[in-house]
Amino acid sequence: EAGVTQSPTHLIKTRGQQATLRCSPISGHTSVYWYQQALGLGLQFLLWYDEGEERNRGNFPPRFSGRQFPNYSSELNVNALELEDSALYLCASSRDPGQPQHFGDGTRLSIL
């Protein structure tokens, strides 16, 4: 089966712009999770979507938002980009909440 796919692989933006990151879960998985891995800050939970609804979010400002589509794919939107948003953004999916999460290869977002 195909794994979790993320696009784009790399994204370069400037301060103040908006970024959209995409994630396709493993077929049959309904839960999608977003994580940020910034330099020196480790892996931090961002958002969790299940069955099209936002179920939980981490300690991030409202300019981090997203959605899950009927086919369970997901978008992460980051508005008003700041330099500290530069990070690897990882998406994961699981068959059900609480089941093992499987990760994509990530999108590396660089803010100039």
Add this chain to the structure above:
Amino acid sequence: GIQVEQSPPDLILQEGANSTLRCNFSDSVNNLQWFHQNPWGQLINLFYIPSGTKQNGRLSATTVATERYSLLYISSSQTTDSGVYFCAGNNNNDMRFGAGTRLTVKP
């Protein structure tokens, strides 16, 4: 939220050596996973192990849920084992990661 502590933070091994990585949780977790992040940033799921012991080749893991810790054993290490090992768990469907153990295996 739960706190996750991993030890050691860094580990340097000679190829062929064995190692044990530890993960402590501040509270009980509903599930626990071990991941390996390779030098290219890819995060690979190693074990889903909320309790008990599992083995996969040279790797094995043990979770003692009642004492809120998990151990990852790497035997006969190889240079391809290098990278960062993360444990993660959740008790409210927001998975919390430890800071990781950076493993370097030298030839």
